[in-house]
Amino acid sequence: MVFGRSKRSGKAAPAEPVTLKILVAGGFGVGKTTLVGAVSEIKPLRTEETLSEAGRPVDNTEGVEAKSTTTVAMDFGRITINEQLVLYLFGTPGQDRFWFLWDELAQGALGAVVLADTRRLEDSFAAVDYFERRGIPFTVAVNCFDGAERYPLETVREALDLDGEVPVMLCDARRRESSRDVLVSVVEHAMHASAQAAAAAASREPATT
Amino acid sequence: MKDRWFDDAAGPVVRPYAMTRGRTRSSAEEAPLDLIALVIADVDGEEDVQDDHSLAPEHVDIVTYCRRSSLSVAELAAELDLPVGVVRVLIGDLVKAELVHVTRPVPPAELPDESILREVINGLRAL
Numbered sequence: 001m002v003f004g005r006s007k008r009s010g011k012a013a014p015a016e017p018v019t020l021k022i023l024v025a026g027g028f029g030v031g032k033t034t035l036v037g038a039v040s041e042i043k044p045l046r047t048e049e050t051l052s053e054a055g056r057p058v059d060n061t062e063g064v065e066a067k068s069t070t071t072v073a074m075d076f077g078r079i080t081i082n083e084q085l086v087l088y089l090f091g092t093p094g095q096d097r098f099w100f101l102w103d104e105l106a107q108g109a110l111g112a113v114v115l116a117d118t119r120r121l122e123d124s125f126a127a128v129d130y131f132e133r134r135g136i137p138f139t140v141a142v143n144c145f146d147g148a149e150r151y152p153l154e155t156v157r158e159a160l161d162l163d164g165e166v167p168v169m170l171c172d173a174r175r176r177e178s179s180r181d182v183l184v185s186v187v188e189h190a191m192h193a194s195a196q197a198a199a200a201a202a203s204r205e206p207a208t209t
Numbered sequence: 210m211k212d213r214w215f216d217d218a219a220g221p222v223v224r225p226y227a228m229t230r231g232r233t234r235s236s237a238e239e240a241p242l243d244l245i246a247l248v249i250a251d252v253d254g255e256e257d258v259q260d261d262h263s264l265a266p267e268h269v270d271i272v273t274y275c276r277r278s279s280l281s282v283a284e285l286a287a288e289l290d291l292p293v294g295v296v297r298v299l300i301g302d303l304v305k306a307e308l309v310h311v312t313r314p315v316p317p318a319e320l321p322d323e324s325i326l327r328e329v330i331n332g333l334r335a336l
Contacts, residue, residue, distance in 0.1 A: 016312045018325060019245040019281060039336065045287035049244075049294070076244075076283055081332030085325065088245045088281060108243060108314050110321070110329075180336045187333065191326045 017084050022186055023106060024091040025130070026115035027123020031143045031173035032091035033075045035115060038179040040077025040089060048073050049105075074105070089183075106130075111186040112138040115173065119148050121159050128160055137190040141171040141182040165189070225291055228267050229298040242297050244283040247312040250275040258308065267291065267299055272308050279312075 024032045037044045049072050072092065079087040090105060106112075112131050116124040124140070131138040142156055153168045162168065167185045172178045226233065234241075250272060258264060258272045270289055274280055280288070286296040303309045 016249065017247060017279065018321065019247055019312065019314050020321065020325075020329065021245050021314075045284060047244075047283050047286040048292050074244075074283070076287075078281075078284070079333070079336070081329055085328055085332065086245075086247075086281075087329060087332075088283065090244070090283075104241070105244065108245075110326075176336065180333050184330055184333050187326055187330050191323060191330075194326075195323070 015084060017086050019086045019088060020110045021088045021090055021108065022183060023109050023112040023136075024089055024115065025112055025127035027117065027120060027127075030115045030117045030123065032115055035113065035141075035143075035171075035173035035179045035182070036075055036077040036089045036091045038174060038176045039079060039183065041080060042078050044075045044077045044091070046073055046075050087183075103134075106134060106136060109136055111190040112136055113182055113186055114138050114140045115171075116140055116142050116156065116160070117145060117148065118142060118151050118156065119145070121156070124160060128162070132163075137186065137193040139167040139169065139182060139185040139189055141169055141173075141185075143173045144170055165192075225295045228265060228291070229295055232298050233294060234298065242282050242300060242311060243314045244293065245281045245314050247279045247281055248275050248285060248300055248303075248309050249279045249312065250309050251307060263306075264302075265299070267295075268303055271296070271299060271303060275309055282311075 024035055026032055033044055074090050074092060076088055076090045079089070081087055112127075114124050114127045114131065128138070128140070140156065140160060140162065142151075142153070144150070150170075153170070157166075157168050160168075167189050169182065169185060171182050248271065258269050261269070264272075267289060271285055274285060274288060282293065282296060282300065285300070286293045289296060291299075300309065300311065304311060
């Protein structure tokens with residue numbers, strides 16, 4: 001119970017930090033948490049979120065109420081850009097069939113990384129599809145596993161049926177610089193996409209301002 | 210506690226929502242708190258929360274963490290090892306009690322302005 005506290009006087013609050021998030025998606029075991037860990041200033045933390053959504057056909061739930069609830073674990077890390085700017089990275093270990101429940105996490109995301117493994121490219125389809133449909137800018141990063149065959153990036157782009165604007169790059173999720181470059185690409189792509197959206201909006205409504 | 214039957218593997222002894230007295234939503238917040246909303250301890254609320262009997266131990270933990278440095282909702286949930294939903298309700302109580310306040314992240318469907326994005330890119334490159 002937290003009643004009966006006296007009103008505190010207002011004060012000049014210092015400027016509050018802006019927080020941003022980037023999602024790291026991809027198939028099971030593709031290296032999401034590794035990528036988060038490579039660039040995060042903290043050891044990746046895990047938290048759990050209970051998601052519920054009415055009436056989505058998840059499993060065969062005949063005889064069970066239509067509302068489905070699932071617990072999704074998230075690994076996340078933090079990069080403090082400066083005192084006023086903190087970037088959080090969220091990765092999803094496993095549970096990829098629950099991607100469609102992730103609207104809440106995706107809300108307000110600056111952009112996303114789709115990590116791909118060329119040996120099981122089909123595991124990335126769900127994530128690509130998800131971000132495309134929601135208009136969230138993303139970069140596809142092919143994690144170069146030891147022993148996996150290297151394919152030209154254009155082949156990957158074709159296999160994933162990506163728009164020409166979507167950046168596709170190789171990375172080694174274990175390496176800090178490599179993972180950092182992937183994040184830079186996401187932010188650059190987001191910046192580009194928002195500039196384009198602004199230009200499109202301006203051309204649609206001429207002379208309103 | 211490790212040598213007794215209720216070890217970590219047995220799951221929590223207190224069900225998470227007992228801490229929120231069965232509430233799954235905070236009454237203080239119209240929209241659920243974003244995972245990256247920062248919880249900031251109110252500076253002039255330096256009184257000892259340990260002795261505040263209106264607060265649950267988990268409330269006190271949150272205030273104590275946030276007084277050290279502002280933490281996001283996600284970080285608090287991980288630190289306290291509680292589901293995000295529970296932590297949201299507890300933070301809502303503390304907001305009401307004016308012990309903490311919460312930052313609003315950039316609203317959905319609205320990207321931060323270009324200067325912020327440039328700052329992020331430069332910050333990442335400097336890593």
